[in-house]
Amino acid sequence: MALTPAVLGMLAFTLLAFWGVALWALARTLRQEGRKVDILKQQNRMDTYSPKALAELREWIEQNPDDPLVDTARERYNECVEVLRQTDTHYYDWSDEEIARLERV
Amino acid sequence: MADVPTKTARAEWGTRFGFLMAMIGAMVGAGNIWRFPYVMGNNGGGAFVLAFLVLLFLLAVPGLMAEVALGRYTNKGVIGAFREVVGRGGMVGFGIVVLLVNVALMSYYSPLIGWTLYYAIHSLLFTFTAAGFEAETFMESFFANPPLMIALHTIVMGAIAAVLVLGIRRGVERLVVYAVPALVVALVIMTIRGLTLPGASEGIAFTFGIQWEYLTFSDTWIAALGQALFSTGLGWGIALTVGSYLREYDDVPLGGGVFTAIGESSIGILAALAIFPVVFAVGVEPDAGAGLAFISLVQVFPEIPLGGIVAVVFFLGFFLATFTSGLLITEVSVTTVSEETRLSRTQTVLGICGGIWLLGLPSAYSADVLDFLDFVFGNWGLPLATLAIIGVIGWILGPERLRLLAVNRNAGIYVGKWWDPVIKFVIPAVMLFIMGYFAWENFGEPEMIAGMFVIVLFPIVGYAIMSVVEGRHGEPDSAGVTGGDD
Known part of the structure; x- marks a missing residue:
């Protein structure tokens, strides 16, 4: 059986879809880890949510005030807000305007 | 109790790389090496890859996120994590189901690791390239030697205990950060050797040739589903x-x-590239399981230049793949039992490994027992464990809560709302389908009856044990987290 263009194309696609994605994920997560270590060396604390994830957490807290886990959620939300206000370097892509608009819940 | 040492703070991975290699080391096992390449080639090649990839992203990626997140959120082993979600009481027994399945799995996986150890040792002795070597006779005489099988099973469990006693960072992590890259290097070396042989293209065409019609066959999707989940x-x-x-x-x-x-899964792809070009270049029939690793490949090594070295590389890599899986399967029980009892880690490791060794004796004695247990637990025991863990996340803790509190916290990628219904509905439905499908396929067979026995008995045993144990520590309380979310 010869190596047809279709077989070679599938081989290339498979390598890209598996090894490409796996190596991308490995490199990205190790790079992120390096950045987290650098930030923690500087200021000992770090923001824990991205703007999108924190907004979603706030929305959930407001919509579920009686949920048994709402206190944990509130604690995590407020912790992130405090860190964002008190630190200069942020892990996620927060702008000064976004941080200024944040309020504790 | 003065001589019972106080347990210190919970261990942590020393590095991010250590955590990642532990995950890969745990999940890459014999199936990636001796099953995946054949299943892929036999189910439409490229068509299977597409089906497999879709199911990986649809089920395995979200499911693994959920399971890791539950561990991270609770900072506890299986039983502790269940208790955190369902509250004290008999329902914590579903964690016992997961433990029982793990112990059963390890009881027959340890003898299998022994097989790979035996072949790795013989590869180092260059047995397979010696004059007059007969692969089939060699394997048959090996399987017909129960004392040797039991000795290998004992060595494997002893070695696992020796690593686990050292702990998470000094034991497990220190090993996996070398073993997993070594496995990848071994497969790469074998791939290069295979691809440079005349006739290797046949193996590539078998594995990566695209037969689109296979995407319309239910068997292809069932095979891809099994591979993606198991x-x-x-x-x-x-x-x-x-x-x-x-x-x-x-x-x-x-x-x-x-x-x-x-x-x-990438390691399975690499195994396909490492194995089939060599197999086809020599003109040996492709196969799966023990037939592939212990007969087909062993017949191939004497036929290729540097075959003895390639055999060493392959079997050492194969041994590492199975050993690291065994290590982390055993760690599941060690972590939980160590947390739930006053036993020290060393005492727990010795107790768990000793228990698994004892339960593994029948599988070490007879490959037929091993095959039977593999079928029963592969088709019903493991899906039951998956159903217990994903069920507790999806229907009691609630996927939205877990996503907001643990998955997206400190996350490297944002996970959106699409994830919630996958955890709550899709994965449990798929697991129920798998158990039902295999029960229907094997209706009335001894394996199916044993499988039903596991499905019914394990939850009852788990519930009964935890009802008694939890009752001793005071009145069972209602769950701290109820109702789940949508």
């Missing part, structure tokens, strides 16, 4: 346990989900 070890308690040792600022979804699912 190969990634989703819901066996391993990801939960490994995730419970994550550090405060560690990410879950990118490393525990995407990298683990796709990375471990």
Whole structure:
């Protein structure tokens, strides 16, 4: 059986879809880890949510005030807000305007 | 109790790389090496790859994110994590189900690791390239030697105990950060050797040739489903346990989900590239399982230049793949029992490994027992464990809560609302389908009856044990987290 263009194309696609994605994920997560270590060396604390994830957490807290886990959620939300206000370097892509608009819940 | 040492703070992975390699080391096992390449080639090649990839992203990636996140959120082993979600009482017994399945799995996996150890030792002795060597006779005489099998099973469990006694960072992590890259290097070396042989293109065409019609066959999707779920070890308690040792600022979804699912499958792809070009170049029939590793490949090594060295590389890599899986399967029980009792880690390791060794004797004695247990637990026991873990996340803790509180916290990628219905509905439905499908396929067979026995008995035993144990510590309370979410 010869190596047809279709077989070679599938081989290339498979390598890209598996090894490409796996190596991308490995490199990205190790790079992120390096950045987290650098930030923690500087200021000992770090923001824990991205703007999108924190907004979603706030929305959930407001919509579920009686949920048994709402206190944990509130604690995590407020912790992130405090860190964002008190630190200069942020892990996620927060702008000064976004941080200024944040309020504790 | 003065001589009972106080347990110190919970261990953590020393490095991000250590956590990632532990996940890959746990999930890459014999199936990636001796099953995946054949299943792929036999189910439409490229068509199977597409079906497999879709199911990986649809089920395995979100499922692993959930399991790792539960471990990280609770910072506990299986039983502790269940208790945190369902509250004290008999329902914690579903964690016992996961433990029982893990112990059963390890009881027949340890003898299998012994097989790979035996072949690795013989590869180092260059037995396979010696004059007059007969692969089939060699394997048959090996399988017909129970004392040798039991001795290998004993060595394997002893070695696993020796590593686990050292702990998470000094034992497990220190080994996997070398073993997993060594496995990849071994497969790469074999791939290069295979691809440079005349006739290797036949193997590539068998594995990566595209037969689109296979996408319309239900068998292709069932095979891809089995591979996506079983190969990634989703819901066996391993990801939960490994995730419970994550550090405060560690990410879950990118490393525990995407990298683990796709990375471990990548090793299966690499195994296909390493094995089939060599097999086809020599003109040996492709096969799966013991037939592939212990007969087909062993017949191939004498026929190729540097075959003795290639055999060493392959069997050492194969041994590492199975050994690291065994290590982390055992760690699931060690972590939980150590947390739930006053036993020290060393006492727990010795107790668990001793128990698994004892339970593994029948499988070490007879490969037929091993095959029977593999079929029963592969088709019903492991899906039951997955159902217990994903069920507790989907229907009691609630996927939205877990996503907001643990998955997206310190995350390397954002996970959106699409994830919630996958965890709550899709994965449990798929697991029920798998158990039902295999029960229907094997209706009335002894394996199916044993499988039903596991499905019914394990939850009852788990519930009964935890009802008694939890009752001793006061009145069972209602769950701290109820109702789940949508």
